[in-house]
Amino acid sequence: MIYKHLSIKIIATLFGLWFAVSLNAQASPDAGKELFKNYCAACHSKDMRSAATGPALGGAQTKWADDVALYAWIRNSQAMIQKGHPRAVELWNQYKPTVMTAFPNLTDDEIGSIMAYVNGVYDGTYGPKKDVAAVGTGAKVEEKSQLPMYLIIVGVLAILALLLTKIISNLNQIASAKEGYQVEAKTITQILTSKGVVTFLIFAVIILGAYTTVNKATELGRQEGYAPDQPIKFSHATHAGVHKIDCQYCHDSARRSKHSSIPGTNTCMNCHSAIKNGSMYGTAEITKIYASIGYDPSTQKYIENYNAKSEDEIKAIYTKWIGDEYKRVKEKADIDAEGERVVADQWANIKESLTNDQKKQIQGPIEWVRIHNLPDHVYFNHAQHVTVGKLACQTCHGKVEEMDLMKQMSPLSMGWCINCHRQTEVKFKDNAYYANYTRYHEELAAGKRDKVTVADIGGLECQKCHY
Template sequence: MTYFTKTYRYLLLIFCLFLGAGSTFAQQEQADDLTAESVAEGDPAATAAADATPIPDAATAAVSPGEGDADLGAALWKANICGSCHAASMKDNMTGPALGGVQERWAGEPREHLYEWIQNSQKLIGSGKSARAIAVWNEWKPTVMSSYTNLSNDDVEHLLAYINAVYTGTYGPKGITVGPAVAENQESADNTWLFVILGGALVLLSLILARVTSNLQYMVETAEGTTPGTRRTLAQILTSRGMIAFVIFVVVVLGGYTTVNHAIDLGRQQDYQPEQPIKFSHEVHAGIHKIECQYCHDGARRSKHSVIPAVNTCMNCHRAINYGSQYGTAEITKIFAAIGWDPTEGAYIENYDQMTNEQAEKIYSKWIADKYISEGGDIDEVENVVEEQWEGIYAALTNEYTSDERVPGPIEWTRIHNLPDHAYFNHAQHVTVGKLKCQNCHGPVEEMEVVYQYSPLSMGWCINCHRETQVQFEDNDYYNSYQRYHEELKEGARDGVTVEDIGGLNCQRCHY
């Protein structure tokens, strides 16, 4: 590495360190000056802070009751995850009580009791010295409030200031942006080519600078009267130690970026569209024939799972409809063969579960042949049609990977939508209570010949939905307990209530 190259890199490194260190030193110097001034004035909190690990200046002075800093309280609220048990509005009960007006409710007791309650509620209850603590415990037991012994009395004052400010409306999160602004944020421009061009320009600039550095070194050596070295060629520059190190650095960065992105996408299967054992067309059933989704997936309205319909559900229609508009007998006969329905006799086969594949083949081969001829098929092709369709039935209803070689039995559908095991999702809560359409998550299923996963089903996608989706409060008994929101809607104080407003972003809603 040449002298000028070393100098250039060292100067660049020193300059960056100087910028960072200068800012840090300036901030530390200012903090030290303020601390020293407080110590000189005899401030006991400042004196203690001078001997301990430095903390933010706003927290060094003792806080009088009711004089807390709402901004510091907001930071403490987030750091201690208070929102996991208490409503962010401070006006609604959740896992814990609504916190708005807490100072007034504790006003009849010494302020220290409120500090102790937040720091270690069970200890205060056990001491028996606080009637308020015992009353709250009797109302909310057996739910135990977490202990926060890490919080000082000043921290509690900051928290109380934040709670009161949110409760009175003088401090709170920004409103949700709806309408065109949301649509504009959803459409992001693709700047890939811009970055490629900039990257190419930087590489070209690096080569030019390397060439200039080599020429300058040659000129300096000539001017100093020393024997100049050979000017480096472009190939020598590209294969130099510095260039190789840079390439390795770029490869590591790009490799890490790619690895992280793939790790984020791990387990997601948007657009996943597997072949099913039976060619069931949602376009025909839900689209053309207008069959309601919950007729087949009846669990969606009453349970956590939407459930895959049993063959009995299919037979409600296909006892009468035994010839398909697209595939004739090829796909419908798979349903008959799974459950043991004899379409020729119009009845279920006795002891079908004890039959062998050969016995079942005779029954359904006869049916396929008779139906094929009755529909005007070529008699010379009957054997080929029967053989082909029976092979399809056998392939659909058996599974070599699970050693299931019997045709009689359930249909093994391939699962498409699959949330992680640590994520809880309840269909009834969204369909019956939330009044959501199936298409909100599953897309236009009525237009799908073969169903695929329409939505990403990622955590971010769910959170955005909870932030933007307004709950249907009107004529919905489930939400009668939210009286304040109903009153605000009637008064015109708010246009709607989102899932976020009723605690839809709390971690324990989906992970507990």
């Protein structure tokens, strides 16, 4: 019958349409990131004033009554100041005579994307953000879940499809009656329990399940490409790249133990008790090392009883240091209004970065955000791979020496481990660790085998990798 599969097709098409629309409706934070880097980053950062000329853009959108004014500002800020828009005038009084570049050619979409990028990594506080997965949704940025809206859309579509199916069924009855034989019009219950609808529902549940699982995995951060902001803008490109510091200088436990630990603040101090300013952030980021461990760079001494000091006492020490450095760099005798703003911004940034939910005070170890993280049921050993297997760190972690922000390069999935174990030849010959594999040694000597892979020595056995 001609109408037989029509209802399924209608549902599928509507579903597809809705899906396409919902995907397109989002301004893209990825595109925004590129635009931000190209046009705005010279003067703005997302979350702190740093050395930049303009204000941090995180949260800026909320300071504008409406997006029309904000977008107009970005296209031509001076025009908005002349018009006397209250936010524009307020900004100008704070930042004059610095003039923001005009961007008359940016489209609404492009500006929306930039704001989505900026807001997506901004959670309402200054300082480093833990969540890069959060994504804004275009010009009107909402952090709220969109699930209720999706459910309503799905509901409306389902009712629509049901009605259509019922109409088709009735049409069928009329058509068949004309041809002289009888077909019953289907009741709503019959339609709901028909094979096609049930198949479709199962299919939808599977898609939804897969979708939420992927989302959950993203939340856990156990994901390729994961690159959260850290409490300190620590750059591997600066340390391991430009200054060629050996990975093991900082991650020394990789060679001899299961874990490759993150260096403690004392390791940083080996160099940073002397290197007090950076070429990128000036005093801003390195001061965080001092504030966490209680080193006073002005007197070059560790502060006694640092852990018992109040926030105000700590603030006095480090704002003095930042202020002195500001005066030194700008060759000024006193702190001017801009200097005061720099000191206040930097202090706010230091405080945010070092204080978090686990660590309610500024003092104490720096809480780096963990990036690589296998589930608890998996056993992975660095020494086994680095010392015995003689693998370079870069095999699994990528070109770390080029990363400003650390990023997870490998999927860390079971397939990833297994593939490498199948393909990788173990350095068998002169490795004392494999001395007891007599049979392989004999076979190699007799020319019966040309190589031994990790799989050959048991690298695919479940219990080797699972507790």
